[in-house]
Amino acid sequence: MPPAPETVEVDFITPRHLAGGGDPAWITVPLHRACGWSHGNDPLMPRVILSSPDQKALLRLEPDPDGQWWTLHHAQEPDRPAWYASFGARTPVELIAAVTDTLTDPAPAASTPSDPYEPLRQAGWWPAHADDGFVSPDATAFVQRTGSPEDPGAWFVTAILGPDRPVWQARFSEHAPPHLITAFTRALANPEPVLRTDGPRALATRDPDIVTRNTTDVAAADVAGVLEERVRRLAGRSTPSPTPLPTDLAPQANRGRVL
Numbered sequence: 001m002p003p004a005p006e007t008v009e010v011d012f013i014t015p016r017h018l019a020g021g022g023d024p025a026w027i028t029v030p031l032h033r034a035c036g037w038s039h040g041n042d043p044l045m046p047r048v049i050l051s052s053p054d055q056k057a058l059l060r061l062e063p064d065p066d067g068q069w070w071t072l073h074h075a076q077e078p079d080r081p082a083w084y085a086s087f088g089a090r091t092p093v094e095l096i097a098a099v100t101d102t103l104t105d106p107a108p109a110a111s112t113p114s115d116p117y118e119p120l121r122q123a124g125w126w127p128a129h130a131d132d133g134f135v136s137p138d139a140t141a142f143v144q145r146t147g148s149p150e151d152p153g154a155w156f157v158t159a160i161l162g163p164d165r166p167v168w169q170a171r172f173s174e175h176a177p178p179h180l181i182t183a184f185t186r187a188l189a190n191p192e193p194v195l196r197t198d199g200p201r202a203l204a205t206r207d208p209d210i211v212t213r214n215t216t217d218v219a220a221a222d223v224a225g226v227l228e229e230r231v232r233r234l235a236g237r238s239t240p241s242p243t244p245l246p247t248d249l250a251p252q253a254n255r256g257r258v259l
Contacts, residue, residue: 007217012193013203014212017141017159018167019194020202021069022093024048024061027100029227031059034235035104057103063089068171070096072103083175088168090159090204094194095170098187099180106237114178116155116185117143123189136189140167140210143185147174155181157188159204167204197223 013019028048031037037050037059047062056075063069068086076082087096102109117134120143125134133144140160147153155172172181193214200206200213 006220008197008220008223009199010216010218010223011196011200012214012216013196014191014193015136015138015140016092016094016190016192016194017136017188018161018204018211019092019196020198020204021090021168022194022196022202023227024093025227026093026230027059027070027097028061030097030231030234031100031104034231037104052104059100068169072099074103080177081175083173083177085170085172085176085180087170090168090202091170092194095184095187098183101234102180102183104234109177109179114182116145116178116181119182119186119189123191125189138210141188143188157184161205161210195223195226 028039028050031050032039036053038053039051040049047060049061050059051057056077058073060071060073061069062071069089070087070091072085074083085099120134120136124137125143126137127133128135128142128144133142135142142158142160143155144158145152145155153174155176157170159167159169161167170184172184193212196202203211203213205211206213
């Protein structure tokens with residue numbers, strides 16, 4: 001009789017913004033293997049640095065007890081000044097991956113303006129009364145843009161357990177592309193659970209009135225296969241084919257010369 005397949009205890013956590021950081025490989029492995037980002041190698045430093053093929057974007061993962069663990073910097077482009085985003089240690093990797101997946105998508109961004117608040121409205125978040133922004137229905141997450149309509153500033157996304165109990169914060173500079181921020185807020189508002197394999201110790205709280213944790217045994221091969229499938233899916237994205245020229249405008253290589 002063949003041995004039973006090895007299993008892993010998997011937790012499915014909601015709300016996802018209180019599920020803990022998760023495995024950084026969810027972000028770094030697809031960037032390297034599917035998107036062609038190169039990485040530096042310094043075995044003496046506990047950090048990861050990935051740079052995009054065009055050298056315009058740099059992602060740094062550096063454990064910092066006093067600051068943001070993840071930082072994403074992007075160089076200036078003809079239509080946009082340089083910008084950055086940063087994420088605290090307990091920011092779920094699924095939310096950060098929504099940003100990097102959108103950034104590396106070869107398909108052009110939609111021409112219509114993106115509103116980062118729209119996914120929150122659709123998910124039942126409510127406007128904050130004291131500040132301009134939106135608050136999650138359970139009051140454990142808050143999204144705000146600083147500044148004014150005439151002079152907009154940076155975006156802040158904060159997960160909290162109370163007035164003096166911050167869990168993590170994400171920051172997007174004033175020039176960060178709105179469609180990337182919208183990708184983040186869409187992932188944030190997604191009601192689907194995220195899976196974790198590191199047990200309850202990584203949770204911001206074990207209070208069952210705040211966090212729902214459903215545990216089940218899953219085949220270890222299936223757990224490992226989730227990341228591989230993600231890499232394959234992202235690698236399969238391709239740049240849309242250009243629109244063919246009308247027949248009467250297309251070059252005709254075999255047309256004879258008229259003398």
